[in-house]
Amino acid sequence: MFVDQNRSAGADNLGEEPHPARTAAYDDPLHVLDQIEISERLPRYGIAGLTLVVGLVGLIATTAPDGAAGSPARVAAIVFLSASTVPVAVVMARVHLGSIWWSEQPSLRSVNIAFVVYADLGLTAAFATFQNPVMGLHGTALFAVVSGYVAHFLRARPMLWHVVFTTAIIIGLGVRSALSGNLALPSVLYATMVSLAAANGTVVLLTIFSSESKKALRLQIESANTDPLTGVLNRRGFHYIATVGVPQGKPFTVAVVDIDNYKDVNDRYGHAVGDAVLTQVASMLVEVVGDNGVVGRLGGDEFAIAGALDKAAAIGLANRIRRLRFDVITERRITVSVGAVVYEGHTHPTGDETFVDTAIRAADRALFEAKNAGRDTYRVISGSSS
Template sequence: MNFGGDAGPRSLIRNQIEVSETRMRNGIAVLVPVFALVGVCAAFSDEGQNTAFRRIVAVLVLVSTLPAAYLVSRIRFGIIWWNRDMGHHSVPRASTYFVLYADLGVTVVLATFANHELALYGTALFAVISVYVAHFVRWAETVVHMVFTSCVIAVFAVLTWRQGYHDIAGILARAATSVIAVNATLVLLRSFSAGMLTSYRTQFANANRDPLTGLLNRRGFELWMQIAEEREPGRSGVLLLDIDNFKAVNDGSGHDGGDTVLRLLSRRLERVVGVDAAVARTGGDEFAIAVRGDIAGLTRLAEAIRGEVAVRSDDVPITVSIGVAQLASGAHGKLTGQEQIKEALSRADKAMYEAKSDGRNRVVADVSAQ
């Protein structure tokens, strides 16, 4: 992330996120083999695996926890949590596969117990998986987990009843305890997690949006550019534009009139550039656009914007001066993505002021990166 172009806060926040995520990954990775301890204890119990086949099955599942723990340590939980239930196809599916593995693994090991009552007690382990599900799995998959675990608990309750050691009321109490522990934990934690996620998303959106126009602010614009470059490295460009003689607009129409002009310009910019570009208000009457394309395509877009903005029938006719620059493709080995973006913005800014110096209402393209 880039907050206001300041690398200090950006580095601090990013480091805090990475430290928290690393602790979480390592904690869950350690917890996975701990589940295997239940099977190990059962293997040495008369109530556990009482045949060679059952012991082999249990051992295979227990051994599988080691590679599973390693794979879990590679999952990017922050990305999964942030994009949960948003329908993003880019959200990693590793989290879903892990829950599937955990549910089936626990079920298989419990099924090897000779004493079904012990297995019924063991279903409480699903509650630990539910804690994970509450934060890192989509809602549809959460429902599948709840239905599956409830069915497993019901099956072991029936098997316990068939052993004939306990009355039906006692068995129902044991099964209900597991069901409540597994599902109530999940529902409560998911509700809390969803509330926190909504709050963070709202705060993040507000922190990166200009309240007057609804466009990105400078912080959000640079963040958008950095994410776009990280996802699809390539030749991106930036357009910086400034309203010509905006002080005269404010003096003649008042600040309310100036605000109306800014909002009108924002809508026109969004209409011209389309959904594949980012439009931001980076200052009082200064706007920025990030879009993919070569310098010729960027210049054509800038000319289209200049023509779209200058509408003679407007109550307050305006024109804009635009500077165009492309991210330097040869600088990838020397500059970080953030530095490339700042460098391109600096060149676009110089080009924009050159356009103003040349008489305003014109486009100047910086070709030094070609």
Template sequence: MAACSRGGMTMRKVARAALARWFPAVPSAIAPALAAYQFDSIRRQVPILHMIAILNLLIVDFVLWRQHTPAGYYAWTSAIILFCLWRIVTWRRRNRAARPGPAEMGRFLAGANRAAIGSVAIVSAFAAATYLAGGFDYPLLIPISLAFGVFSIAHCLAPMRLASVATLVAGIAPCGLAMLLTGNFMAQVIAVSMMSVAALKIGFLRDYHGQMIARLALQQQIHDLAARDPLTGLANRRAIHDRIEAAIARGEDFAVALIDLDDFKGLNDSRGHHAGDAMLRLIAERLAAHAGPDGVAGRLGGDEFVVLLERVADAAAIRARMDELVAALAGPAMIEGETVAPAASLGFATFPECGRDLDALTRAADAALYAAKREGKGRARGRRSVAEAA
């Protein structure tokens, strides 16, 4: 048993390695988007896949019945037909449900791979055995019907390279080889045609997969550009607000800090916008470097920045992080050949103490920011309660 398990794992590794060499690589940046695309596509195709399976099984069963084959030889396929009907009804309901999380999505895709390859392999072996058994008036009808079904299933599974290619190989190879090695001239010609079309289909799947990856990469690039501030590369206003809204929806404790550069207008007026832009990029780099693994920095516009610190609840820890941010921004820097000493004021608010929606939190942080400026600038000021925020 262990040897069989190791052998199966080895075959899967070999298959994946071969696919990796032949098919384009998937950039890690689009892996989640690819999984979501595969899930949505396969979820739509599941009823169609089962309808194809039912149709082909009925054709095979009808041929066997017409040849007066004992029912015990093919009666077991009725269980597969009933299972497919049940799956069609089930998946029509599931298609109306929301997309699950990444873990459940991954389990679904892995299960879809196994189910597609396994079911096609079983039916293909049955069709090959039926053909080799002989004694039928129309022996080629069964493998030809199977081939049509396999090509349709592989097309439906096109977003999943392993499932689509393995389906073609497992579905076409057994019957094709049986016909090529034992059949008459017509059977051999049809076998060559089936296997040739399967090889061409694999080439199509390779091109399709490459186009799919390129399209998803372009969509990811467009999404990133739409969510980034063009000057600093930080998250823009919309993106950071979306992150805050998502944190609110999760109900986890977090803090929002609004940051405003002190005397930035004087730098712009005295040394020009080039110097001002250089200062903004410098501040953005420092914010990104000191936001930490649980933080995300963004630019709201002008010289206004924001930092979201997620999964923090301790008041002392929050205060210390805010003081560290102000200190990090205040270090001397070289701007267009001259040393300058930037400074920033920071106001922060915490969820849920200062509010339970984006508007309340930003108003509380903004009030704290202006309090910091009134108290002398270059410092952090916070709001820790709804009463203070008001």
């Protein structure tokens, strides 16, 4: 659950790219939506409403001489298609659009594809029933509405298929309109180009906007969860990653690491040296923990580690941390104290925020014991498994 979630300490200061897998935390749509507080109600109801509007347009077409009026079969086909927009609108009013917009999960993408296929084929079927192809050509402007959804909620390949399909339908209806003789060729070209520009231009412009918006949000969320000095997770980011990474029914460890006599270092050598000590400690903690957990800075000179470790592994980790050598100050040895709590086979569910809070408090108590024992040592205690 915790593999590669850390960022190289100090990366922000060095202008480096974040660790590739660190961004996995920001691929979780629920995490993202919780932080940016997007309201899905208006977009959901907006899409549902537009779906019903398209159905209403179809019903109006049944009364138009150039549409389906006078042909019971054509009227029945369009009424059926229009009626189908009601259950589809109900479904779309309940779809979690924010999760679909952000997520890469195939199960969520399939909802998008199904809706777009329905919309594209439904509109095409309706246009095919019109007695005058010119009316169908005018109707293809509705593909722009579908394209707006495509731009935000579909990936590149299905998006391309939508563009190819709608382009073919628009051109096909343009050719039929020209051959029918019901409209002058320049007018046919005009109507065709307007529909092509509306449908495809919407995809291009909104895709760019959606992509850039997600990039900006990702950077803002990552910044909000990263300690700017050390490059590791801040308290907020650590709390979230630790919460979602709790392995059900398996060992889980939370450790708190504190720099001994850090205030004296700041007072004697200045804040610049103190910051350098913090950065080096963070970097070395990330290196020692590796893929076995996540590292965060809780504040000041206190760091935290969370990982799926049993007691033996936790003791080994604490001992390795205590043996680290920090060389920012040559005439004085920098030491750390470690307090850790280990939960063996606990039953707390993943996402239980209170469990992580409890674990941090328990690790703090263990750290207090280590400090009272003279510093430069560690204490590993067992937590309640219930």
